[in-house]
Amino acid sequence: MNKRRGKIIGRSYAHKVGEILRIYDEHARSGLSNREILRRYIYPVYPICEKTFYNIINASADPRIIRQQEDLKRQLSLF
Known part of the structure; x- marks a missing residue:
């Protein structure tokens, strides 16, 4: 077993990262703290803790996640 294999990044995780970042970017300009953005806008849709939010x-x-997000955009644009 190869222990140097990288962790596989799934498409659902990449999609979730993209959606959370979209919500975060939308409200970050208003001057709210990260904690308030998490509590008001992200937690009701994606119930995650603050540590997960920062992760x-x-x-x-991460380039692996960026690659997965680009693949998702290309696939969704086909239909």
Whole structure:
């Protein structure tokens, strides 16, 4: 078993990251803190804790997730 294999990033996770970032970007300009954005706008749709929220924000810069999001956009635009 190869222990150096990277973690596989699923399409549903990439979609969830994209949606959470879309909500975050929409409300970040209003001057609200990250915690308030999480409590008011993200938690009712995606019930995640604050640590998971920060992990998702950091994961948005991961090239594997960016690649998955681009693949999703291409596939959804075909139909």
